[in-house]
Amino acid sequence: MGAVDVLSRNCVVVDGPVDGPVVVLSHGFGCDQNLWRLVAPALAERFRVVLFDHVGAGRSDLSAWREDRYSSLEGYAEDVLEILRELDPGPVVFVGHSVSAMIGVLAAVAEPERFAGLVLLTPSPRYVDDEGYRGGFSAEDVDELLESLESNYLGWSAAMGPVIMGTPDRPELEEELTNSFCRTDPKIARVFARATFLSDNRADLPKVAVPTLVVECSQDAIAPREVGAYVHAQIPGSELVTLDATGHCPQLSSPEATTEAITAFVAGAR
Amino acid sequence: MCATGQDPDGGADDARDDSAAAFSALLEDSAEDLYEHAPCGYLSTLLDGRIAKINTTMLGWLGYTREQVVGRLRFADLLTVGGKIYHETHFAPLLRMQGELGGVALELRTADRRRLPVMVTSVVKTGADGQPLLIRTTVFDARDRRSYERELLRAREEAERERDRAQRLATTLQRSLLPPTLPPVPGVEVDSYYHIASPEQVGGDFYDLFPLSGERWGLFLGDVCGKGAGAAAVTSLARYTLRAAAVYDSDPVAVLDNLNTVLNHEYHLDDPRFCTVIFGLLTQTDDGCTVQLASGGHPPALLLRADGTVEQQHTTGGQLVGVLPDPRFVTATVRLTPGDTLLLYTDGLTEARVDAARNRYDDEALLDFATALAPTSASVAITAVRSLLTSFGDGLDDDTAVLALSVPADPGRARR
CATH class of the missing domain: 3.60.40.10 (PPM-type phosphatase domain)
Structure with missing residues (x-):
């Protein structure tokens, strides 16, 4: 694939000072690069910010989606490396939210020289409980999730592309929202959900050899505190920051604190 | 013959009186009662999801008492695991970005562990300064709709199987x-x-x-x-x-x-x-x-x-x-x-x-x-x-x- 192909495939958008440290923001399961909307402008004041959509999400090239490549996190990690090879910006700080945290871990383990650091935002190396490990979900829970994706097909597909009812108080969002925000093909969402919630990347954590910041929320229904502590303990020399925030998306619920944590880490990683 | 036929002049007046009484009874129906016993579930949550208010209809569906829910549970806690993950990864971010979100299919988990399919609409209520204050959510029972969806899905799968079968048959016949x-x-x-x-x-x-x-x-x-x-x-x-x-x-x-x-x-x-x-x-x-x-x-x-x-x-x-x-x-x-x-x-x-x-x-x-x-x-x-x-x-x-x-x-x- 050529430069244009990879960059348009993943709808790569670059913003901020050309000579600034490069920060790549990678969205998780669910929406697309719009999820960084409340933190990207502040980060772009100091850093060269790279945003992209995973293949299958947002405005990525859906024709590039193949079940075999995207049924495991390795396929997504390979995409991240392809983007970095094309941009060739030197070592970057990769900020991965949710499942993208492990995508970043896989990419940084494969080609550490491309990473100045990793910020793992509400990460989880394994969602399902295991002997001596609490991921927050039982095997039955995840079965139920996957089953609900199968059986509630129309519900999910309708919800994946919800009726956009207009945002009178935030008209700047409107055009973009009506285009693509969080719109996902139900089949792609099923495969991504499977890749995400059946993943187990615990063994990859000790292999991370770049400076790493783990950011967790004080209340997170998807990645509980134990998981944040586990990731912190398993990645040698990592830092852990706990935001006083609720939910799985601190970049939306606590954008200032999230920006601050990323900024402090990028400054320190240089 | 109708009973009112005995008094042809007074009948219309009686009917007017009846409807006036009915309207008056409706007007005396308190907003509180309308809220509590509406044919849909209502709940109000703080921005972190904690439930501040919930109506009787919704509590009845869930099989919880008000004390078990208000101030103790978050909206996501009322959902099945699939619903909870969907809520955290799609619903909450979208609501945060848009201020409104409607027609989303979720499933509630009742106190006795049953699943209740619902359609959910949420609106963020903002204060005079435009700052978000709380989230208002309306919940509709979607059991019938879900059965209908399942039927549609089943029919589609059936049609796909039939098409595959017809293709195999045509290919075999062609070869013969x-x-x-x-x-x-x-x-x-x-x-x-x-x-x-x-x-x-x-x-x-x-x-x-x-x-x-x-x-x-x-x-x-x-x-x-x-x-x-x-x-x-x-x-x-x-x-x-x-x-x-x-x-x-x-x-x-x-x-x-x-x-x-x-x-x-x-x-x-x-x-x-x-x-x-x-x-x-x-x-x-x-x-x-x-x-x-x-x-x-x-x-x-x-x-x-x-x-x-x-x-x-x-x-x-x-x-x-x-x-x-x-x-x-x-x-x-x-x-x-x-x-x-x-x-x-x-x-x-x-x-x-x-x-x-x-x-x-x-x-x-x-x-x-x-x-x-x-x-x-x-x-x-x-x-x-x-x-x-x-x-x-x-x-x-x-x-x-x-x-x-x-x-x-x-x-x-x-x-x-």
């Missing part, structure tokens, strides 16, 4: 109508190709090559009008009739007459079935072979000579097989010597659309194509035609059968 391999003819190279236009429908093209007696072989290629099961039945009938007739009397015109009689006999006016066929009787000679051809309405065969010239065999003008009681068929005799190739084809080839204006490929273009190809051999010609068919892409909308015979320029190289 064509010879699996062509028998080797000493001193002659033979090759064939069949293009299937639609995996769902059996096409009506057919061909065959088979030994008769001694040094003689029968061959034919044809096209039954129509597609699908009806055409497949005619194809099957045509194929075995032609083979049987050739054994009985191998004169090509007699063979076609025989097929015509059978088709007339089997298919009457209410369901006429006809086809175009070119039949050949191949006789081996010392330096190649001769082929006596008879054609009933079929496109002309092409003879690609060893010297690079191409001759259209003048077998045009014959009438369709199966229409008239006594049709006229035309004949031609072709002599193939080393380096010559005879090409038979159906009109899927010449009627393919070749451009945006949907122009046909046509006989002339095929003649040019053959001229560029000659001299050639059966296998090379078939490969070239296959590439040509592929190049038509979507423009090729009909089945196409191609059969080629050649006498190798070097007789030792005869194949098949």
Whole structure:
């Protein structure tokens, strides 16, 4: 694939000072690069910010989606490396939210020289409980999730592309929202959900050899505190920051604190 | 007779009084009661999801007391695991970004562990300064809708299975109508190709090559009008009739007459079935072979000579097989010597659309194509035609059968 192909495939958008440290923001399961909307402008004041959509999400090239490549996190990690090879910006700080945290871990383990650091935002190396490990979900829970994706097909597909009812108080969002925000093909969402919630990347954590910041929320229904502590303990020399925030998306619920944590880490990683 | 009939004057007044009383009762229906017992669930949550207020209807659905919920649970806690993950990864971020979100399918987990499918709409209430204060959510019972969705999904899966089955059946049937391999003819190279236009429908093209007696072989290629099961039945009938007739009397015109009689006999006016066929009787000679051809309405065969010239065999003008009681068929005799190739084809080839204006490929273009190809051999010609068919892409909308015979320029190289 050529430069244009990879960059348009993943709808790569670059913003901020050309000579600034490069920060790549990678969205998780669910929406697309719009999820960084409340933190990207502040980060772009100091850093060269790279945003992209995973293949299958947002405005990525859906024709590039193949079940075999995207049924495991390795396929997504390979995409991240392809983007970095094309941009060739030197070592970057990769900020991965949710499942993208492990995508970043896989990419940084494969080609550490491309990473100045990793910020793992509400990460989880394994969602399902295991002997001596609490991921927050039982095997039955995840079965139920996957089953609900199968059986509630129309519900999910309708919800994946919800009726956009207009945002009178935030008209700047409107055009973009009506285009693509969080719109996902139900089949792609099923495969991504499977890749995400059946993943187990615990063994990859000790292999991370770049400076790493783990950011967790004080209340997170998807990645509980134990998981944040586990990731912190398993990645040698990592830092852990706990935001006083609720939910799985601190970049939306606590954008200032999230920006601050990323900024402090990028400054320190240089 | 109605009871009010006893007092025709007072009846209207009574009715007015009744409706006034009914309206008054409605007006006295408190907003609180309307909220608590509305036919939908209401809840208000803080921005972190903690439930601040919930109505009686919703508590009844869930099987919780108010004390168990208010200030203790978050909205996501009321959902199934699938719903909770969906809420955290889609619903909450979207609501945060848009301020409103509607018509989202979720499932509640009731106190007794049942699942209750619901449709949820949420609005963020903002204060005078525009800052978000709380989230108001309306919840509708969606059990009927969910069963309907399941039924739709089941019907779609069923339809997909049926389509697969029909495709497999059509492919199998199609294969059964064509010879699996062509028998080797000493001193002659033979090759064939069949293009299937639609995996769902059996096409009506057919061909065959088979030994008769001694040094003689029968061959034919044809096209039954129509597609699908009806055409497949005619194809099957045509194929075995032609083979049987050739054994009985191998004169090509007699063979076609025989097929015509059978088709007339089997298919009457209410369901006429006809086809175009070119039949050949191949006789081996010392330096190649001769082929006596008879054609009933079929496109002309092409003879690609060893010297690079191409001759259209003048077998045009014959009438369709199966229409008239006594049709006229035309004949031609072709002599193939080393380096010559005879090409038979159906009109899927010449009627393919070749451009945006949907122009046909046509006989002339095929003649040019053959001229560029000659001299050639059966296998090379078939490969070239296959590439040509592929190049038509979507423009090729009909089945196409191609059969080629050649006498190798070097007789030792005869194949098949």
